Amino acid sequence: MSIKDNGAMASLSDGWKIGIWTAFVTAMSVLFSWALACAAPFVAIAAIAALTLSRANAFLLVGVTFVINQAIGFLLLGYPTTAESFGWGAAIGVAAFAATFVTTAAMRKTDDLxxxxxxxxxxxxxxxxxxxxxxxxxxxxxxxxxxxVIGEIFWINALAFAGLLAFRWLGQTIGLLAADDRQVLAA
Known part of the structure; x- marks a missing residue:
């Protein structure tokens, strides 16, 4: 953080903004995982990560949220420790990364966010x-x-995405996020 000559706090550096946003989305993934268990909105997390982070950091954030989700499920919510359960966990992880691949690809197709x-x-x-x-x-x-079930998962993801977009807008409005952090991170 830098300080203006008049002593007022200036805007946060881009690195801090990225860190704050990443921490916020990660914290939200903990809440989503706790509240929604296996219906955690990985598509919403992938989409918001693609809108706000570089491609590599979007994949990293989705990977971290997936690991957190699985840890909460197996360690706190009592997911069964069976081959089937581990298999579906792996499938969900692959699906989350596939969603991240598609969402980050879409970001390169247009400048209209x-x-x-x-x-x-x-x-x-x-x-x-x-x-x-x-x-x-x-x-x-x-x-x-x-x-x-697919419709319910869609609406969970859509509502989570809308909520994350609202928090992104709020973060931009109060100066915690740049207008387009992807440009900062791409450099």
């Missing part, structure tokens, strides 16, 4: 669900892919 955010979120959701559906070829599905 609203369009990129919408494209990234929707494309990320499709990628996420396709990986999970493909996983049923080797893992038992257990009825988790009805239209009602």
């Amino acid at each position: 609203r369009v990129a955010g919408a494209m990234g979120f929707l494309g990320g959701f499709v990628a996420y669900e396709l990986v999970l559906i493909a996983s049923t070829m080797v893992l038992p599905a257990g009825g988790g892919f009805s239209l009602a």
Whole structure:
């Protein structure tokens, strides 16, 4: 942080802004994992990470949130320690990374962040669900892919994404985030 000559606090450096945002999204992932268990909104996290972080840092953030989610599930929420449960955990991790790949790719397609955010979120959701559906070829599905369940997962992710976007806007408004941190991180 720098201090202006008049003693008032100036804006945070870009490194601090990135750290604050990353810590906030990570903290939200803990709350999502605790409250939603296996319905943690990885697509929303991937999309907001792609909007605010470099590609490498978006993958890192999604990876960290996935590990946190699995740790909370197995250590605190009592996920069964079976081959099937570990298999679905791995499938969810692959799906989260697939969503991150698609959301970060969408960010390179347009300079309009609203369009990129919408494209990234929707494309990320499709990628996420396709990986999970493909996983049923080797893992038992257990009825988790009805239209009602997929719709519920979509709305959980959509609401989480909207909430994260609102916090991003607030962070920009009060100076905790730059208007487009991706430009800072790409340099």
